[in-house]
Every structure is written in structure tokens, then in C-alpha cells.
Amino acid sequence: MNDAHYNRMARVLHWLIALLLLAQLAFGWWLGDIARDTPARGYYVNLHKSVGLLLGLLILARIAWRLRHGAPALPDFVPHWQQKLAAASHYLLYLLMLIVPVTGYLASNFSKHGVKFFNVLVLPPLGSDDKQLYALFNQTHKASAPLLLILVVLHVAAALMHGLRRDGIFSRIWQRSS
Numbered sequence: 001m002n003d004a005h006y007n008r009m010a011r012v013l014h015w016l017i018a019l020l021l022l023a024q025l026a027f028g029w030w031l032g033d034i035a036r037d038t039p040a041r042g043y044y045v046n047l048h049k050s051v052g053l054l055l056g057l058l059i060l061a062r063i064a065w066r067l068r069h070g071a072p073a074l075p076d077f078v079p080h081w082q083q084k085l086a087a088a089s090h091y092l093l094y095l096l097m098l099i100v101p102v103t104g105y106l107a108s109n110f111s112k113h114g115v116k117f118f119n120v121l122v123l124p125p126l127g128s129d130d131k132q133l134y135a136l137f138n139q140t141h142k143a144s145a146p147l148l149l150i151l152v153v154l155h156v157a158a159a160l161m162h163g164l165r166r167d168g169i170f171s172r173i174w175q176r177s178s
């Protein structure tokens with residue numbers, strides 16, 4: 001059995017961000033159902049932006065923690081190619097977790113709307129009302145979100161496989177070291 005576990009902060013951030021991220025992805029796609037140029041759309045888009053900004057900060061904190069504390073090494077029974085694949089997929093997950101909120105935020109700085117933080121505090125756009133830059137960042141935001149979801153689905157499938165095998169990998173992120 002493997003005894004190396006993620007520390008408490010890494011575990012808390014993993015599960016907190018997982019829940020919020022899945023909810024925020026669903027929220028984003030649900031925005032598509034709200035008619036454009038209506039007050040309801042403005043309200044919910046600003047709510048999405050506000051939660052997204054907070055989530056982005058949480059993700060930055062997680063990445064900073066990870067860079068400082070590292071991750072426990074996988075046990076030797078995990079084949080070398082699987083260790084490489086796990087590391088690459090985790091790297092990609094972090095990258096997409098960054099790209100999605102950052103491009104959303106960048107896009108909002110090149111539209112006249114800016115961000116109305118929780119529909120109360122106006123954060124004025126830092127750039128000009130530039131349709132091309134807005135489209136570039138907005139399209140990247142919309143394209144990277146489904147990529148992130150696909151990667152999460154594969155990640156969960158791998159985690160469940162380990163859980164079914166009871167090889168101790170799942171508990172690395174679930175419980176403290178015994």
C-alpha cells in the first residue's frame with residue numbers, strides 16, 4: 001500500500017475547486033439559454049463573471065501551493081508510462097484551469113460592459129471597446145471550457161478505475177496519511 005498522501009490544503013482545494021468548477025461550467029452553458037439584450041442576461045452574465053473571478057483566484061492560490069509543496073510521488077507499482085500520463089494530464093488540467101478564467105476576464109476588459117462584481121461594484125474595463133480582441137479572448141474562453149470538461153471526464157474515469165482496484169491511489173487525494 002502506498003502511504004504518501006496529498007496534504008490537507010491540497011485536498012481541500014482539489015475538492016472545493018472541483019465542485020465550483022463543474023457548477024461554473026454548467027452555469028456558463030446555461031447562459032446560452034438567456035435571451036441577449038435583456039436585463040436578466042446582464043444580471044446572470046455578471047454573476048458568472050463574479051464567481052469566475054473568485055474561482056480564478058482560488059485556482060491561482062492552488063497552483064501557488066502546488067508549486068511550493070509539490071505532490072507525493074506515485075508508488076512504484078504504477079507503470080512508468082502511467083506515471084508520465086498522470087503528470088501530463090495534471091499539467092494540462094492546471095493549464096486549462098488557468099486559461100478558462102483568464103480569457104474570460106481578458107475578454108471582459110475589451111468590452112464596454114466590464115464586470116459588475118456581484119451586480120454591485122463596477123470594475124471598469126482596463127482596455128478599450130475592441131471587438132476583435134474581445135472576440136479573440138471570448139472564443140478562446142468558449143473553446144477551452146469544453147476541452148477542460150473532456151479532460152475532467154477522463155481524469156474522473158482514471159480515478160474511478162483506481163478506486164475500483166482499491167490500489168490506494170484514490171485515497172491519496174481523499175484522506176490524510178494513516
Ligand code: HEM
Nearest residue numbers: 017018021022066071090093094152156159169170172173
Ligand atoms: C473539475 C474537476 C476536477 C479537476 C479540475 C481535478 C484536477 C486534479 C489535478 C490537477 C490533480 C493533480 C494534483 C497535483 O498533483 O497537484 C488531481 C488529482 C486527483 N484527482 Fe482530481 N480533479 C477534479 C475532479 C476529481 C474527481 C471528481 C475525482 C474522483 C472521482 C478526482 C480524483 C483525483 C485523484 C484520485 C487524484 C490524485 C491522483 C494522484 O494520486 O496522483 N478528481 N485532480
Ligand code: HEM
Nearest residue numbers: 024025028029032049052053055100101104105108142145
Ligand atoms: C473557471 C471559471 C470559468 C468557467 C469554468 C467558465 C465557463 C464558461 C462556459 C462553459 C461558458 C459557455 C460557453 C459557450 O456558450 O460556449 C462561459 C461563457 C461566458 N463566460 Fe465564463 N467561465 C469562467 C470564468 C469567467 C470569467 C472570469 C469571466 C469574465 C470575467 C467569464 C465570462 C463569460 C462570458 C461573458 C460568457 C458568455 C460568452 C458569450 O455567450 O459570448 N467567465 N463561461
